[in-house]
Amino acid sequence: MDFSSKLLENAVAEVSQLPGIGKRTALRLVLHLLKQPKERTTYLTAAIQALRDDVVFCKKCHNISDSEVCEICANPKRDRSVVCVVEDLRDVMAIENTGQFQGTYHVLGGKISPMEGIGPNDLNIRSLVQKVDEGEIQELIFALSASMEGDTTNFYIYRQLQGKSVKLATIARGISVGDELEYADEVTLGRSIVNRIPFEDSLKTS
Amino acid sequence: MDFSSKLLENAVAEVSQLPGIGKRTALRLVLHLLKQPKERTTYLTAAIQALRDDVVFCKKCHNISDSEVCEICANPKRDRSVVCVVEDLRDVMAIENTGQFQGTYHVLGGKISPMEGIGPNDLNIRSLVQKVDEGEIQELIFALSASMEGDTTNFYIYRQLQGKSVKLATIARGISVGDELEYADEVTLGRSIVNRIPFEDSLKTS
Known part of the structure; x- marks a missing residue:
């Protein structure tokens, strides 16, 4: 793609490095931001940057958290x-x-x-x-x-x-609740038979 | 969605305002950035912000440009x-x-x-x-x-x-080059018959 502006080309190149986002989608997103008020872009970049700079991981479970130990x-x-x-x-x-x-x-x-x-x-x-x-x-x-x-x-x-x-x-791996047996894949169905559970146990979960 | 961190919630909220990006996709993109080196996020936010702040539109044709008059x-x-x-x-x-x-x-x-x-x-x-x-x-x-x-x-x-x-x-609106007539939609096919062109004209374009 030939862009008419270097700034645009840079922005598209960076956005298209995100997973699942190609050059076309990146261009669409960036042009959308240009049509919006400037604040929208500032909020977006500030929120992403703040997360990356100040993210805290819980020291016990390593989950993303706001404090040293998560809730x-x-x-x-x-x-x-x-x-x-x-x-x-x-x-x-x-x-x-x-x-x-x-x-x-x-x-x-x-x-x-x-x-x-x-x-x-x-x-x-x-x-x-x-x-x-x-x-x-x-x-x-x-x-x-x-x-x-x-x-x-x-x-x-x-x-x-x-x-x-x-x-x-x-x-447990098995057939999803509500699924039809005939459409289940063989591996899942096979595992669900091998790892069958006592019928009384299945009554416990609502 | 309940997030374990306010910073994360903000970032997801901002990213999911982009067209075609829902909360789930936004979360995936943001978690991807957290796994990457910090510079990647800085490059991304800087490129988007620079475009939004410094974008120039050609004063003749209004296209996005790097200079007052585009190439x-x-x-x-x-x-x-x-x-x-x-x-x-x-x-x-x-x-x-x-x-x-x-x-x-x-x-x-x-x-x-x-x-x-x-x-x-x-x-x-x-x-x-x-x-x-x-x-x-x-x-x-x-x-x-x-x-x-x-x-x-x-x-x-x-x-x-x-x-x-x-x-x-x-x-001109009409049947795309390489398309089969039977799969063309009626409106396009109809327009292509009403607006037919002299056969000699069709030989001009390669």
Whole structure:
């Protein structure tokens, strides 16, 4: 694309580096900002910059937070002996939305992915092992995505924790509530049969 | 969505005001920036802010430019007597890409759209009428989109220019090169029959 202005070209180049945003979309977004009052752009850039500069991660669970210890970790009603291991903030939000989990979290900040150059040391795994060593945790629940990277990460942590007295669990994989069996994929359906649960247990959840 | 941090909530709120970007996408983009080095965010916000603060519009054609008069208007080889009326910069780029137009442009900055509160006075129409009055322009080519807003804008300008000695044209609507007739929509196919062109004329364009 040939742009009539260097400033425009720079802005489009930067915006199109965001994931899932190509040059055309970037141009559309930038032209939209030009049609809006100047304040809109100032608010936008200030909000992004403030987040990047002043972001705080909870020193206990590594979730994004406004204070040193996040609201969940600081809440005395949450069960500190059950810890759910998740990839990032979005998973915390998704699980919190269910209202079914009263424990605390540990945010890894990603999954082990050699393809993207992310190794175990880039994630918050060491601090998890340390938390387990301190002895307060009785059960860890792995809630990573059911992909190769997720499974690798689960397995890596599992190896790190071998011999330690902590119960390890993973969230159940199965047919979504409301789904038709005939449209379910084979792997999920297969796992849901292998990992079947006693019928009485299924009556417990509303 | 309940966010664990006010800074994050602000950033997501601002980003999700961009067209076509919802809260989920905004969160994904913002979390991506948090995983990148700080400089990336600084480059991004600086480029957007610089564009918004220092953008220059060509005083002749109103296109986005780095100088008072844009490259196209300043080019002595371009034909100033033929002016193509377009909505915005993207249309200029699209037409320039064809390499078939040697005239100059006039960028309206939008289309008349009562639904969005855009009236004739919000567009660069007065300066177009003024340019016509100055007498240099012999032909105006309307190249707005074939929507109700585009047609309204064309008609409004047409009424403003009635009685003035300028030839008015509109770009041809018809079946795209390479398209199958059976899949063409009726309106386009209908227009392409009504506005048929002499066969010899169709041989001229490569």
